[in-house]
Amino acid sequence: MLRLYDNLSSGNGYKCRLLLHKLGIPYERIELDIDRAETRTPEFLARNPNGRIPTLQLEDGSHLPESNAILWYLAEGTPYLPDNREGRARVLQWMFFEQYSHEPNIATVRFWITHHVEMTEERKLGLVTKRRLGHDALGVMDGHLAERRFFVGDRFSVADIALYAYTHVAEEGGFDLSGYPAVRAWMERVAAEGPHIPITQG
Ligand SMILES: N[C@@H](CCC(=O)N[C@@H](CS)C(=O)NCC(=O)O)C(=O)O
Numbered sequence: 433m434l435r436l437y438d439n440l441s442s443g444n445g446y447k448c449r450l451l452l453h454k455l456g457i458p459y460e461r462i463e464l465d466i467d468r469a470e471t472r473t474p475e476f477l478a479r480n481p482n483g484r485i486p487t488l489q490l491e492d493g494s495h496l497p498e499s500n501a502i503l504w505y506l507a508e509g510t511p512y513l514p515d516n517r518e519g520r521a522r523v524l525q526w527m528f529f530e531q532y533s534h535e536p537n538i539a540t541v542r543f544w545i546t547h548h549v550e551m552t553e554e555r556k557l558g559l560v561t562k563r564r565l566g567h568d569a570l571g572v573m574d575g576h577l578a579e580r581r582f583f584v585g586d587r588f589s590v591a592d593i594a595l596y597a598y599t600h601v602a603e604e605g606g607f608d609l610s611g612y613p614a615v616r617a618w619m620e621r622v623a624a625e626g627p628h629i630p631i632t633q634g
Pocket residue numbers: 439442443444445466469471472483484485486497498499500531
């Protein structure tokens with residue numbers, strides 16, 4: 433059986449939980465306390481030397497870290513990945529966008545706030561830039577979604593899962609989504625794409 437090393441507050445973990453639920457794949461979920469460095473023990477570092485969840489243990493006992501790689505692995509051969517070359521490349525385009533322009537800004541600020549991380553001078557300075565870059569990413573998404581139902585090919589895909597995970601909780605990080613009507617309408621469509629689970633569900 434697949435085993436997911438996870439933390440319930442994590443949007444990256446939620447991406448995997450949501451897709452596993454949609455696909456009806458049974459799995460064992462191991463909750464690690466990321467505030468107490470449970471991802472940095474020698475035992476866990478042997479599974480993922482980068483010391484982070486989500487990490488998926490495959491049927492053969494090997495480990496696959498990185499949320500979007502896990503999404504790609506699980507989505508292969510399912511309706512959640514386009515079957516044409518351009519469509520698949522566009523899904524990757526948005527997943528790379530998520531990891532470079534969205535998650536490091538929106539997810540990190542949410543983490544600092546919701547996990548009550550000490551706001552050092554360095555973090556206070558970083559916050560200003562992360563707010564600006566996070567809003568830039570939301571603006572790019574809003575522009576793209578203005579005339580589209582989903583990110584790629586007008587069909588729900590893992591690109592939507594990757595971007596939904598931290599967008600729908602962006603307000604927990606102080607990102608006001610009222611100025612992004614297309615993003616808000618898209619979030620409603622994503623939540624209506626059954627079977628769906630909330631980020632709080634393990
Ligand atoms: N690029 C990675 C990021 C993973 C990540 O940042 N995980 C965080 C939780 S969301 C974590 O494990 N933090 C604990 C730590 O760094 O020790 C992914 O998409 O999976």
